[in-house]
Amino acid sequence: THIQYERVGADVTMKCGSMDWDAAVTWTVNGTDIDESHLNGSYLILKNVDLMQNGHYSCYEGSSWHLKYQTYLRVGTPPKEPVLMCRSNNYPKGFYCSWHLPTPTYIPNSFNISVIHGTKEMVCEKDAVPKNRCHIRYLQLFSTVKYKVTLTVTNALGKNFTTLTFDEFAIVKPDPPESVVAKPVPNNPRRLEVSWQNPSSWPDPESFPLKFFLRYRPLILDQWQHVELSDGTSHTITDAYAGKEYIIQVAAKDNDIGTWSDWSVAVHATPWTEEPKHLTTEAQITETTSASTSSFMAPPTTKICDKGAIVGSGAVAVCWTAGLVMAAYSVLFI
Amino acid sequence: MAGADSPSAALQRRDLCARGIRLAGKMRADVINLLDTYAERQGLDASANVAAVEGLPLAAVEGWDEQTGTQRLLENLAAYRAFRALLAQMLEEHREQLGEADAALGRALAAVLLQVSAFTYHLEELLRLESCGAPSEEEQEEEDGLPPQPHGLFEQKLRGLGVLRELAQWALRSGRDLRQLAKPSPGTGSAPSPAESP
Numbered sequence: 001t002h003i004q005y006e007r008v009g010a011d012v013t014m015k016c017g018s019m020d021w022d023a024a025v026t027w028t029v030n031g032t033d034i035d036e037s038h039l040n041g042s043y044l045i046l047k048n049v050d051l052m053q054n055g056h057y058s059c060y061e062g063s064s065w066h067l068k069y070q071t072y073l074r075v076g077t078p079p080k081e082p083v084l085m086c087r088s089n090n091y092p093k094g095f096y097c098s099w100h101l102p103t104p105t106y107i108p109n110s111f112n113i114s115v116i117h118g119t120k121e122m123v124c125e126k127d128a129v130p131k132n133r134c135h136i137r138y139l140q141l142f143s144t145v146k147y148k149v150t151l152t153v154t155n156a157l158g159k160n161f162t163t164l165t166f167d168e169f170a171i172v173k174p175d176p177p178e179s180v181v182a183k184p185v186p187n188n189p190r191r192l193e194v195s196w197q198n199p200s201s202w203p204d205p206e207s208f209p210l211k212f213f214l215r216y217r218p219l220i221l222d223q224w225q226h227v228e229l230s231d232g233t234s235h236t237i238t239d240a241y242a243g244k245e246y247i248i249q250v251a252a253k254d255n256d257i258g259t260w261s262d263w264s265v266a267v268h269a270t271p272w273t274e275e276p277k278h279l280t281t282e283a284q285i286t287e288t289t290s291a292s293t294s295s296f297m298a299p300p301t302t303k304i305c306d307k308g309a310i311v312g313s314g315a316v317a318v319c320w321t322a323g324l325v326m327a328a329y330s331v332l333f334i
Numbered sequence: 335m336a337g338a339d340s341p342s343a344a345l346q347r348r349d350l351c352a353r354g355i356r357l358a359g360k361m362r363a364d365v366i367n368l369l370d371t372y373a374e375r376q377g378l379d380a381s382a383n384v385a386a387v388e389g390l391p392l393a394a395v396e397g398w399d400e401q402t403g404t405q406r407l408l409e410n411l412a413a414y415r416a417f418r419a420l421l422a423q424m425l426e427e428h429r430e431q432l433g434e435a436d437a438a439l440g441r442a443l444a445a446v447l448l449q450v451s452a453f454t455y456h457l458e459e460l461l462r463l464e465s466c467g468a469p470s471e472e473e474q475e476e477e478d479g480l481p482p483q484p485h486g487l488f489e490q491k492l493r494g495l496g497v498l499r500e501l502a503q504w505a506l507r508s509g510r511d512l513r514q515l516a517k518p519s520p521g522t523g524s525a526p527s528p529a530e531s532p
Contacts, residue, residue, distance in 0.1 A: 092398070142507040143394035144499055169506070207513045256362070256506055 002071045005107055005156035006049055007078070014044040016059035017069035024062030029055045049075045051106060076107030078158025084151045086164055090201050091172045091208060091254065096135040097124060097164075099151050109155045118145040143168055172258025174210060175199035177233070177250045182269035189242040192216075192269050195234040196250050199261070213251045213260060218244040219268075230255070245270045344518070347463055351516035354456050355509050361449045362505035368442045369498045375439050376491040384496035391416045393503035399514075406511040407461050413504050414454040420497050421447040427490050450501070453508070460515070 006012050016025045021041040027034040038045055046053055059069040080102050088095035097113060113134055115122040124134035147168065152161040177196040185191040194214060198205045209231065215224040218241050229235055240246060249263040373380035391413035395401075401409075425443045428436070 140394045140396050141398045142503050142510075144392075144503050145394065206517060207510055209513075256359070256509065 003074055004071045005074050005076060007157055008050055008075055008106075009048055012044075012046040012049050012053075012073070013040075014046070014057060014059070014071065015069070016042045016044075019059070019061065019068055025068065026060045026062060026065075028058045028060070029053075031056075046073075049073075051075050074107050074156075076105045076155065076157060077103075079105050079109055079153040079155055079160045081160050081162050082111070082151050082153045084149065084162050084164050086147075086149055086166065086171050088168075088172045088258070089175050089199070090203050091174075091258070092138055092141050093203050094135055094137040095171055096127075096133055097149055097151070098130070098133040099153075100132055101153065105155055105157070107155050107157065109153050112152045112154070114150045114152075116148045116150075117143070124149075138168070141168070169257035172254050174252045174254065174258075174261045175201045176261045176264040177212065177252050178264070180248070180250050180264045180267050182246070182248045182267045184269060184272040185236070186272055189271050189273055190238060190240050192237040192240050192246060192248070192271055193234070194237065194248055194250070194267075194269075196264065197233060199252060202252075209255045210252045211255050213253070214248065215250075215263070216240075216246050216248040218246055220244060240271045242271055243273050343463060347460070348516050350456065350460050350463065351512045354453070354460065354512045355516075357449070357453050357456060358505050358508040358512065361446070361453060362502055362509070364442075364449065365446055365498055365502045365505060368446055369495075369502060371439060371442060372498055373495060375436060376494070378491060378495055380495070382492070382495065384492050384499070387493050387496040387500075389416065390420065390496060390500055391504070393500060393507045395507070398507075398510075401511075401514075403515045404461075404464055406515060407457055407464065410504075410508050410511060411454065411457045411461065414450055414457060417450050417497070417501050417504070418447065418454060421450060421501075424494050424497060427494075431487065431490075446498075446501075 004012075004014075014027075016023065016027070019025055019042050021043065023042045025039075025042040027039065027044045034044065042059075044057065044059070053073060054075055055073060057071050057073055058067060060066060061068055082099050082101055084097060084099045086095055086097040097115075099111065099113075101109065111132065113124050115124050115136055117140070120139075122136055122139070124136050127133045127135065144167070146165050148163060148165045150161060150163045152159060176199060178199055180194065180196040182192050182194045185193050194216075196212070198210055202208070202210065211231070212229045212233070214227045214229065214235055216237055217224045225237075225239070227235060227237075237246075237248075246269055247266050248269065249266050251260045251263050253260045370380060372378075373382075393413070395409075421443065425440065425447060428440055428443060432440070
């Protein structure tokens with residue numbers, strides 16, 4: 001079936017096949033008759049078309065109702081300059097380029113990418129998913145010759161292109177670190193232990209080590225603290241505000257070349273805090289029971305007891321809070 | 335002399351590689367700084383395309399991850415010996431052209447030349463440890479020849495830019511080469527297995 005592409009805002013004239021100008025015809029769009037006011041003789045005139053005029057147009061001879069012409073009208077725009085990005089997140093294996101159009105054209109587009117390194121043309125293998133991406137294996141490493149990538153986008157109404165020129169090392173940007181974990185440090189109210197892993201897409205961290213940037217702040221403040229770490233995948237924060245919940249993120253970069261990754265997924269952690277001691281002295285229990293028996297509330301048994309002590313010593317260990325509670329009840333019911 | 339695979343040789347190799355990596359990193363940082371200064375003082379665009387410079391060892395390599403340790407060391411050694419000669423020539427030209435007018439640039443060039451010499455010696459040590467022995471400089475000069483003299487002043491300046499740019503790439507490559515070398519290897523002179531593609 002014939003498809004007719006026209007630019008947004010254009011005036012479109014459709015002829016009814018080989019019918020003469022003065023022939024009696026009927027035009028329909030998507031099966032609905034088109035008003036005669038849009039006709040100039042047997043020609044269909046559509047002025048200043050927009051997406052609303054998209055559809056299946058048919059022309060029938062007046063008396064016999066024979067189909068004389070049909071077409072699908074698709075209204076769109078020629079492509080603007082595409083946006084192209086190239087990046088190596090798996091150095092030294094290769095790099096990928098991805099692209100998109102800044103504004104939609106509303107009609108089908110095709111993309112062609114060429115990659116030239118010196119005098120050599122390289123093949124950029126298109127990914128199945130996503131469709132607007134292709135990848136290249138590095139054939140050479142440590143070259144000072146720049147790569148030139150040209151992306152051309154073409155549709156029925158026009159074409160456009162963009163070119164990127166870059167050095168091998170300039171586009172290296174790892175993925176963010178993975179599995180970031182932050183934990184409080186027991187008995188240390190100002191410390192948080194943070195650990196992470198190299199991004200799984202980075203193929204050889206031993207020969208191409210990454211360095212890391214850690215940022216952290218308490219949720220209640222806007223200002224980040226930063227720490228740069230040249231090796232290792234863990235760090236202990238030692239200046240956390242006691243009792244405050246922190247948000248922590250990590251980024252990665254090749255030790256020598258390229259740019260920092262995006263920030264990792266944020267993790268939250270609060271430094272260790274000592275559990276508050278519950279003040280249950282005998283005097284307090286006595287005062288409470290003499291004031292009002294109905295207002296007496298048994299203190300929570302977990303406040304004083306060390307869970308480890310109870311678990312470890314079974315029937316022998318006596319939680320002194322529980323003892324006090326029992327004593328208080330005894331007083332009440334004498 | 336301990337065999338290349340003995341534990342003490344392995345420790346020595348690791349130690350030499352670690353020091354070499356640090357040397358290469360420092361050298362690269364200094365060369366990059368010098369590159370900017372050189373381009374500015376010579377009135378050049380630091381990113382200008384430079385025509386192929388005769389006698390300049392190119393850092394670009396195919397099949398890098400498949401090279402053996404010995405190959406890496408030999409290629410590095412040949413490169414830095416060539417850079418030593420090229421930088422010495424640049425320094426002499428600089429002194430002839432400018433004399434004391436740009437002493438700072440002259441000192442920076444001399445400092446890089448010293449680092450290149452030190453790194454060359456370091457590579458020779460590593461090759462001795464690999465029980466390969468370094469090819470003598472006379473043999474290498476017979477193979478490679480001395481760097482040809484550039485013609486005009488502008489050509490000299492562009493050539494200098496190309497030399498420094500390539501040296502920065504070599505310093506980067508050398509760090510990577512030494513990291514590969516420092517990995518435990520299965521046998522003498524054999525390369526560790528390249529990482530699998532993701």
